[in-house]
Amino acid sequence: MVSLRNVSKNFGNNEAVKDISFNVSEGQHFILLGTSGCGKTTTLRLINRLIEVSSGSIFIDGKDIAKEQPELLRRKMGYVLQRNSLFPHYSVAQNIAVVPDLLKWDKDKTLKRTHELLQQLHLPESYLRKYPQELSGGEAQRVNLARALVADPSILLMDEPFSALDTITRTTIRKEFQELNAYAKKTIIMVTHDVQEAFEMGDIICLMDKGAIMQVGTPAELLFHPANDFVRQFLSDAFLQLSFTITKLNDIWHYLPQEQTPEMVAHIDIQSSDSIWKAFELMPDKNDKTLRLNVYNDVMKEQKQISWNGLLSAFSSYQTTR
Secondary structure, eight states, X not given: OEEEEEEEEEETTEEXXXXXXXXXXXXXXXXXXXXXXXXXXXXXXXXXXXXXXXXXXXXXXXXXXXXXXXXXXXXXXXXXXXXXXXXXXXXXXXXXTHHHHHTTOOHHHHHHHHXXXXXXXXXXXXXXXXXXXXXXXXXXXXXXXXXXXXTOOSEEEEESXXXXXXXXXXXXXXXXXXXXXXXXXXXXEEEESOHHHHHHHOSEEEEEETXXXXXXXXXXXXXXSOSSHHHHHHHHTTHHHHHHHHOBTTTTGGGSOOOOOOTTOEEEEEXXXXXXXXXXXXXXXXXXXXXXXXXXXXXXXXXXXXXXXHHHHHHHHHHTTO
């Protein structure tokens, strides 16, 4: 769906992006990861022609974007910035309706779609009359997401969309966004410097440094088969946590014991398609003897009750086979 071929971008003598190439398939969640100044935001801005390439080509659906009108190109894409980019003199309703108005939607269609998104993003309808300065950071970013999604674009570009928020709000909104029906279907290209966020949200990760691509691959490929020392060192500090993030309970199913469940124990339901990291988040206290995970495997049609120690033991056994 999106293809960059030998793309470079120069700002004077500074080569911000250096001869990069990659492909993003339809429905893929593609993460541009790296430290500040590595070229990831510049790359994102090149894709919808907020800035122009110095050399190389970018194709969307097989069409060279250099031959399209920039304003028409951008209407096909949602764009979410890290900062509050809402128009300050527009109400929430008017902000969300910007692209539908440009597309000549009737008011009833716009209002229906707006109400759907507000409900999914946990914002009351009374907020439609509010203005950006009346919103908290988390509320404003929910409205930004609604505005980007309202016209149901096939491609969503996101530039550090959660980084300006506090940790609790960032985690909450990120989970809300991932639970949206639209999330699974959208082709998403997202910029982040947060490694954990990249591994949680990305199907494919493009790790950049000093304008160049260091490695493109699945989270597992980057973590367990790094292309070079830079990739290995970049991920080394968070290696264990990232391993928990990309390993699903399905992966360790045959190592999970069917434990005896004591009386008066609480159960928390979880799917075997969820990650080990999510399981640990649901069981924050490893010494809590009164808590078990109730794990259901839809494929095997099996169910297991697992303690914190049983989960960790199964992961350790799985790791020895890799």
